Amino acid sequence: MADVGETRIITRRMHERPDDSWTIEASLGSGGYDGLRKALTMTGEQIGQEQVKASGLRGRGGAGFPTATKWSFLPKGVYPRYLVVNADEGEPSTFKDRMLIERDPHQLIEGIVIAAFAIGCNLAFVYVRGEFALGYDRLRQAVDDARAKGFLGTDILGSGFDLDIVLHRGAGAYICGEETGLLESLEGERGMPRIRPPFPAIEGLYAKPTVVNNVETLATLPHIILMGGEEYAKLGVGRSTGTRLFSLSGHVNRPGNYEVELGNTFRDLIFSPQLGGGIRNGGSVKFFIPGGASSQWLTGSDEHLDAPLDMDAVSALGVMLGSGAVMVYDETTSPALVAWRLAKFFAHESCGKCTPCREGTGWLEKVLYRLSHGLGRPEDLDLLLDVGDNISPGLNAPFSQTTICPLGPSAVSAVVSLNKYFRDEVLAGIAAAEVPA
Amino acid sequence: MAFTPENLARAREVVARYPRPKSAILPLAHLAQDQDGWLTRDAMAEIAQLTGVTAADVLGTCSFYTMFKRDPVGRLVVSVCTNATCLVTGGPEVLEHLEHRYADDPEVTVEEVECIAACGGAPAMQVNYEFHEKLTPDTAAEVVEAYRRGELEARTVSGSRR
Amino acid sequence: MTTTEGTPPQTVTVTIDGREIHAQPGALVIKVAEDNGIYIPRFCWHERMKPVGMCRMCLVQIEGAKGLPPACTTPVTDGMVVETRNPAVKKVQDGVLEFLLINHPLDCPVCDRGGECPLQDQTLAFGPGESRFVEEKRHFEKPVPISELVLLDRERCIQCGRCTRFADEIAGDPLIDFGERGGEMQVITYPDEPFRSYFSGNTVQICPVGALTSKPYRFKARPWDLASVETTCVNCAVGCRGALQSSTNRLVRLLGVDSEPVNHGWLCDKGRYGFEYVHAPDRVRNPMVRKEGELVETSWPEALDAAADGLRRALDLHGPEAVGVIGGARGTNEDAYVWARFAKGVLRTDNVDCQLGDGIPADVILGAPRATIADCDRAAAVIVLAPDLKEELPVLFLRIKRAAVDLGVPLIDVAPRAHGLSRYATALVRHAPGEAANAARKLANALTGSVTGDKAIDEAAAVVRDRAGDVVVVLGRPSLAESPQSIVDAAAALLGAPNVRFLSALRRGNVHGALDLGLAPGFLPGRVALDDGRDWFVSAWGGAPARRGLDALGMLDAARSGRLHALVLLGADPVGDFPDRSLARQAVAGAGFTIAVGSFLNDSTRHADVFLPVSLWGEKLGTYTNLEGRVQRAGQKVSPEGTTMPDWRVAVELAARFDDDFDLESAEEVQDEMARLAAAHAGVDASLIVRARDGVVLPLAEHRDELVLSPRRIPVTDASWEPIIPGSIPDEGLTATRLTDVLEATGTGATTTVKPAVEPVGDEIDEAAVVEQAVSDAQDLTAAAPDMYRWTPAPDGHAVPPRDAYALRLVAARKLYDKGDMVVRSPSIAALATAPILLVNPADRDRIGVRDGDDVRATTNRGSLVLELRGDATTAAGLAFLAFTQSGPGPADLIDATAAVTDLRVETLK
Numbered sequence A: 001m002a003d004v005g006e007t008r009i010i011t012r013r014m015h016e017r018p019d020d021s022w023t024i025e026a027s028l029g030s031g032g033y034d035g036l037r038k039a040l041t042m043t044g045e046q047i048g049q050e051q052v053k054a055s056g057l058r059g060r061g062g063a064g065f066p067t068a069t070k071w072s073f074l075p076k077g078v079y080p081r082y083l084v085v086n087a088d089e090g091e092p093s094t095f096k097d098r099m100l101i102e103r104d105p106h107q108l109i110e111g112i113v114i115a116a117f118a119i120g121c122n123l124a125f126v127y128v129r130g131e132f133a134l135g136y137d138r139l140r141q142a143v144d145d146a147r148a149k150g151f152l153g154t155d156i157l158g159s160g161f162d163l164d165i166v167l168h169r170g171a172g173a174y175i176c177g178e179e180t181g182l183l184e185s186l187e188g189e190r191g192m193p194r195i196r197p198p199f200p201a202i203e204g205l206y207a208k209p210t211v212v213n214n215v216e217t218l219a220t221l222p223h224i225i226l227m228g229g230e231e232y233a234k235l236g237v238g239r240s241t242g243t244r245l246f247s248l249s250g251h252v253n254r255p256g257n258y259e260v261e262l263g264n265t266f267r268d269l270i271f272s273p274q275l276g277g278g279i280r281n282g283g284s285v286k287f288f289i290p291g292g293a294s295s296q297w298l299t300g301s302d303e304h305l306d307a308p309l310d311m312d313a314v315s316a317l318g319v320m321l322g323s324g325a326v327m328v329y330d331e332t333t334s335p336a337l338v339a340w341r342l343a344k345f346f347a348h349e350s351c352g353k354c355t356p357c358r359e360g361t362g363w364l365e366k367v368l369y370r371l372s373h374g375l376g377r378p379e380d381l382d383l384l385l386d387v388g389d390n391i392s393p394g395l396n397a398p399f400s401q402t403t404i405c406p407l408g409p410s411a412v413s414a415v416v417s418l419n420k421y422f423r424d425e426v427l428a429g430i431a432a433a434e435v436p437a
Numbered sequence B: 001m002a003f004t005p006e007n008l009a010r011a012r013e014v015v016a017r018y019p020r021p022k023s024a025i026l027p028l029a030h031l032a033q034d035q036d037g038w039l040t041r042d043a044m045a046e047i048a049q050l051t052g053v054t055a056a057d058v059l060g061t062c063s064f065y066t067m068f069k070r071d072p073v074g075r076l077v078v079s080v081c082t083n084a085t086c087l088v089t090g091g092p093e094v095l096e097h098l099e100h101r102y103a104d105d106p107e108v109t110v111e112e113v114e115c116i117a118a119c120g121g122a123p124a125m126q127v128n129y130e131f132h133e134k135l136t137p138d139t140a141a142e143v144v145e146a147y148r149r150g151e152l153e154a155r156t157v158s159g160s161r162r
Numbered sequence C: 001m002t003t004t005e006g007t008p009p010q011t012v013t014v015t016i017d018g019r020e021i022h023a024q025p026g027a028l029v030i031k032v033a034e035d036n037g038i039y040i041p042r043f044c045w046h047e048r049m050k051p052v053g054m055c056r057m058c059l060v061q062i063e064g065a066k067g068l069p070p071a072c073t074t075p076v077t078d079g080m081v082v083e084t085r086n087p088a089v090k091k092v093q094d095g096v097l098e099f100l101l102i103n104h105p106l107d108c109p110v111c112d113r114g115g116e117c118p119l120q121d122q123t124l125a126f127g128p129g130e131s132r133f134v135e136e137k138r139h140f141e142k143p144v145p146i147s148e149l150v151l152l153d154r155e156r157c158i159q160c161g162r163c164t165r166f167a168d169e170i171a172g173d174p175l176i177d178f179g180e181r182g183g184e185m186q187v188i189t190y191p192d193e194p195f196r197s198y199f200s201g202n203t204v205q206i207c208p209v210g211a212l213t214s215k216p217y218r219f220k221a222r223p224w225d226l227a228s229v230e231t232t233c234v235n236c237a238v239g240c241r242g243a244l245q246s247s248t249n250r251l252v253r254l255l256g257v258d259s260e261p262v263n264h265g266w267l268c269d270k271g272r273y274g275f276e277y278v279h280a281p282d283r284v285r286n287p288m289v290r291k292e293g294e295l296v297e298t299s300w301p302e303a304l305d306a307a308a309d310g311l312r313r314a315l316d317l318h319g320p321e322a323v324g325v326i327g328g329a330r331g332t333n334e335d336a337y338v339w340a341r342f343a344k345g346v347l348r349t350d351n352v353d354c355q356l357g358d359g360i361p362a363d364v365i366l367g368a369p370r371a372t373i374a375d376c377d378r379a380a381a382v383i384v385l386a387p388d389l390k391e392e393l394p395v396l397f398l399r400i401k402r403a404a405v406d407l408g409v410p411l412i413d414v415a416p417r418a419h420g421l422s423r424y425a426t427a428l429v430r431h432a433p434g435e436a437a438n439a440a441r442k443l444a445n446a447l448t449g450s451v452t453g454d455k456a457i458d459e460a461a462a463v464v465r466d467r468a469g470d471v472v473v474v475l476g477r478p479s480l481a482e483s484p485q486s487i488v489d490a491a492a493a494l495l496g497a498p499n500v501r502f503l504s505a506l507r508r509g510n511v512h513g514a515l516d517l518g519l520a521p522g523f524l525p526g527r528v529a530l531d532d533g534r535d536w537f538v539s540a541w542g543g544a545p546a547r548r549g550l551d552a553l554g555m556l557d558a559a560r561s562g563r564l565h566a567l568v569l570l571g572a573d574p575v576g577d578f579p580d581r582s583l584a585r586q587a588v589a590g591a592g593f594t595i596a597v598g599s600f601l602n603d604s605t606r607h608a609d610v611f612l613p614v615s616l617w618g619e620k621l622g623t624y625t626n627l628e629g630r631v632q633r634a635g636q637k638v639s640p641e642g643t644t645m646p647d648w649r650v651a652v653e654l655a656a657r658f659d660d661d662f663d664l665e666s667a668e669e670v671q672d673e674m675a676r677l678a679a680a681h682a683g684v685d686a687s688l689i690v691r692a693r694d695g696v697v698l699p700l701a702e703h704r705d706e707l708v709l710s711p712r713r714i715p716v717t718d719a720s721w722e723p724i725i726p727g728s729i730p731d732e733g734l735t736a737t738r739l740t741d742v743l744e745a746t747g748t749g750a751t752t753t754v755k756p757a758v759e760p761v762g763d764e765i766d767e768a769a770v771v772e773q774a775v776s777d778a779q780d781l782t783a784a785a786p787d788m789y790r791w792t793p794a795p796d797g798h799a800v801p802p803r804d805a806y807a808l809r810l811v812a813a814r815k816l817y818d819k820g821d822m823v824v825r826s827p828s829i830a831a832l833a834t835a836p837i838l839l840v841n842p843a844d845r846d847r848i849g850v851r852d853g854d855d856v857r858a859t860t861n862r863g864s865l866v867l868e869l870r871g872d873a874t875t876a877a878g879l880a881f882l883a884f885t886q887s888g889p890g891p892a893d894l895i896d897a898t899a900a901v902t903d904l905r906v907e908t909l910k
């Protein structure tokens, strides 16, 4: 393992000015809004279909969809159209967007203005996770300051382009991170995902053409404009260009957010002294969950640790990079307990719209509770798999699903992983618990 | 209790921000909690009027979201995470300790929550949505006490600065 | 199929379960399959609501599509290949069912839905009675009332959202919603704000399980004990289709049947629950005659003789003009026709009126160009110049709301104050009571292209001018406290605008049938004016009135002053219904010999000398004509109470006592006679009526294209939670037989569903030939019979006096739940009728110097009442609104029916 370090692009300012990186002064003192100035000299088409397209930027919200392509779905000539910023970060163990909002809100705003200009939108909404009280305060201040400096409002920097931003606080619902649940929530409804089609690009917020982008995706835009799309694309590997922020947590010595060039490995991320710094107490990896709670798991095997941080390559292992969260567990961990806690999360956060998710996640949780608390039955694992199969037929990744959105199937990932890697351990646990009668 | 005249004016301003008034339900419910410390029935009825929907609509929406407290809560809401990272770093122990300690304290409401995006500092909690990380049961209680003594300034139960 | 490059195909071809099917592009897979006899199981999908794809029961496999898409949200596209029952589909469908069942209680034996429940049916076939779910089920308090009529059992709820979507999308009353989230998700109302919707019963009907039950029907019967007949609701003039069900010879339930042109499957709660009066304990079940001042029971022969004697005496002494008949708007067409024949042909009086001074003169209704309900859907605009349709014709309200909201038809609301439809209106035109004609004139001018200077009107007219199609005017009496002349003049003005047609908003169940069949002064059966039709009917009947007679107001006035020597109340209660109660009281007391043909003793019929009790809806076969002029059948489900007989038979018996043998033995024979003699009914004989799936719109020759004969293939769905298709319920006289539902169980743990069978029913009919024959009969008759009446408005002589500054001008209109004979005797809804409250503009309230809820004294030249007063912003300054309730103190005590408007003075109680 090489001594891999960070490649700081979107995290540069917060490291350089740890005490005031969120202020307009710090921003302007370190190149803030330069990307916007340059962008305003281009046409929207040049930004989207030349620069962003050339950069290979893929969405950082989880699905990894190419950003330029998403923008290109907007129907020509239909206005108004909206940009909605997904700042609802709720995927367990993901904490990168919170940092980007709290520590460098101007970078995000700059990205929003560039994106809005590129797609021809004059009103953008930022859906901020309700629990992010400090982030919301900082964003509000930043919007006010940006407006005062002419980066927002009418005739931005003399370009003739107008944009206003409405900050909207969520109120505690993971499903509002799912883009159509988010749109429902923004319309004052229960955050229940919509049937697609129509896709948001065609009929999104208020039934108008809408682009939903993640915070990190947008925060990357100023740098793509400044570096040039082609230059940005030189970073990374294959179709996974550039850097990504990884939220590393669990039993590592140095948990935290690390901006890493794609193409490095999980081993680099977990063990490099500049990054995760290895497992606590010199221990080893029992298993880890890449990509947030929705992903299936990987183990401490060399095959898994040496897999590259590459959105396409990891799917061969049945997992995803998802939201960029990596939860690492050492040998002391009970996988059944982790699986139960994740099932509990999904049951709690299911919106309730689809039968398989509403009923199935609750059922999984109840069985996993017994299983992880000494009340398991030998047939429970197979029951879990079959129930899971009725939510996510085939139990594959990427999911096939009997539900509207991927939340329900996400809950099945832990079950599949538990069975795949720890079936013997689980069965042994059940047998051991059964003995005293 | 419904909105004070001052908050009513703010509420109208919020409604005007959106292309459709119904969008203002969440922000207005936050505003009501800032004012009253929980989401009262009267507030929901008034939000319904301000946004042009039925009170059932407002309740339907608000009851979807865990941050809206439809029964009175303490002045301090302590949200302890026990999700996948906090689970294995001491979150459940923090929760148990605080639940026990403040079981009969009307000023402090302790709740278990899902991941609050502070896993780098697990185990973590929020007190009225202010983050506190790398806790032990004792340091967690210390933080709560600091708020009680006024050494730490608490946000509202909806997380707004006073 | 091949299509020309660039032009969209008219139909697409899809393959479902190996069958090639042609379908409309954009139609949903679930519907295309169903129309072709392939039933895809579902819970959340309902044909009349937007698809939401929530329950996931309808998942299917589509070649090339990712995963298993729901059939209810997926439109068909050309070349699509769908599998609805292969092993992969069955596996997930079984999975969804299992998920629905894990938290569902097993209380089927005490569940109203038991026996017609898709969950139960499917569980039956699901294989092992043992569940894999060993955990604790979800628990809720059960059941909780969510309104006076509906109970909610949250444990049984399967979260399909049909009820909440109905309340929001269809009824526009989003008083129920989903609350909480995930496994806790449940239907909620706001605390202390019940689900008080006039349409709440529909949610009970479309709930697939027993989560919503209705108080009136709860525990009344088990589905397998029920006998059903298709019928028409006659609570109001919309004429919704229904399935009337009885158990042990009592009516227990009315379900909505999905008639495309009329009600789309919906009923209002008054219609749904308002039939209990049929079995009311105080119903008059045997004839009575007055002896020594008292009404005492007697035999039919004696009662009929007494009635005939009384009538004869009046005729002999004072001539036909001293005899009057009021009422008949709630009977069948057959009742109306035979009574018209008796009154006009035998008694030869034209003092006949089925309206009670609360309607619009027959000339306008019968003689103005007409529209159908469906015309609203494609109209250039709908102008509503009528009372609150939500209160009086609820399902018409639903249809017009849908036209405005879902189909984008501009809605122009012309009324003295806001009402149920106002929030969906494109333009609001407000006018003072009695002055509708001014507003109508302006509107007509604007529609003709002039600029009137009234912004609302000019803008509305501009929108309308850009659209093709007719302008449909829904015409009724916005207020009972103004003379109908105001509306007649308004109609005349609107008739001057291009392409205007009228949809009557008269309210009583069969008022349009009664008008069509001659129960109106100046008219004979078939929409024929007396002078035009006299010769025809004299030769058919042997007699007809010599001259035009009095309307209800005229008759009551004559009775008051002793000029009416015999009065027949045909199911009418003038004291309760006539807008001017003091006049009605004096009239009833002053009338000579009085015959009540009806069911209840009330303030009017109590004065009768003879009481002839008749059978009611549900107890007799017949037809009714709705506000479009649509003749529809109503079935008989229980035997008549006591010795009651249909009204028409009473008339036949009375005629016999005047030596006139009508020779009518059955409702069908009456129908055939109407088809022969009444111009509007030409061709509409019993054999056509029985086959017409959605009824027959009169006159047949003009509406032949809308006629759909009972299909030779009738899809039968017996689950009441699914849209019930007209013609799918067996009916006396129909050759259709109910087909057993196919419960199909295959293999192990198979998904099974109650599947509608599509099978030939009865004889193959040559549809075209039947229609041709009927139309040619109609043409033959039309050639021979007198012409139907056409209304030519007479010049307007209507003047409204100025209002003095201290008075308020009264607006009086009905609420859905009133205190009429039927509501009062239907216990489930009786309590929903409330005492009237005087609503005035808050400024007037303050000027009067009272607070909301205070009692005040309201006085007019007719009388004085103490009423509760409230401020109401929707009532303009200078107006006072008071709901019209039949019994108890109300506007009828204040209104002067002879005046153009009624002004009242309001004083505080000192």
Ligand SMILES: Cc1cc2nc3c(=O)[nH]c(=O)nc-3n(C[C@H](O)[C@H](O)[C@H](O)COP(=O)(O)O)c2cc1C
Residues within 6 Å of the ligand: A058, A059, A060, A061, A062, A063, A064, A065, A067, A070, A086, A087, A088, A089, A090, A091, A174, A175, A176, A177, A178, A179, A180, A212, A213, A214, A215, A217, A218, A405, A406, A407
């Ligand atoms: C259950 C669920 C939760 C999600 N939560 C988030 C989230 O918190 N933040 C986010 O940016 N995207 C989230 N997503 C992904 C969004 O639906 C969407 O793909 C993303 O916001 C698009 O932005 P991007 O293209 O910039 O990545 C979630 C998706 C699902 C299915």
Ligand code: SF4
Residues within 6 Å of the ligand: A175, A192, A193, A349, A350, A351, A352, A353, A354, A355, A357, A358, A403, A404, A405, A406, A407, A408, A409
């Ligand atoms: S899968 Fe779950 S969270 Fe997603 S829409 Fe369905 S019920 Fe809601």
Ligand code: FES
Residues within 6 Å of the ligand: C041, C042, C043, C044, C045, C052, C053, C054, C055, C056, C057, C058, C059, C070, C071, C072, C073
């Ligand atoms: S999802 Fe199609 S019927 Fe419910």
